[in-house]
Amino acid sequence: MQELSLKKAKNVLTFFGSERTGPYHCRLMARYHSEIPSLEDDADYTNYATQFDTTVERATRSEASYLWFHALALRMLEYELETGFEGVISQFLMPTDADEARPSNSGWTN
Secondary structure, eight states, X not given: OOOOOHHHHHHHHHHTTOSOOSHHHHHHHHHHHHHSOOOOSHXXXXXXXXXXXXXXXXXXXXXXXXXXXXXXHHHHHXXXXXXXXXXXXXXXXXXXXXXXXXXXXXXXXX
């Protein structure tokens, strides 16, 4: 199991749009990530996906729940990337047809 560095924890939190990227938050997320075992097979993924639904509901209740949510999401994404499986997290991160049809604001002027 690869340990999550503070820099990587900050990058993950920033990627997910978190404003909580200070040293305390990064250390806590790295600790949570180390406490969540790597997934070994699809059964583990199914178990984590079930936990993920509950974790999403609790993520706004406390900083600890919020950071646990990100650590769990990262563990799940690691498995998805390693196995080429398109799961909950990669589906969340990938643009949908509706997103691709939405006009870009890059050419807009004020």
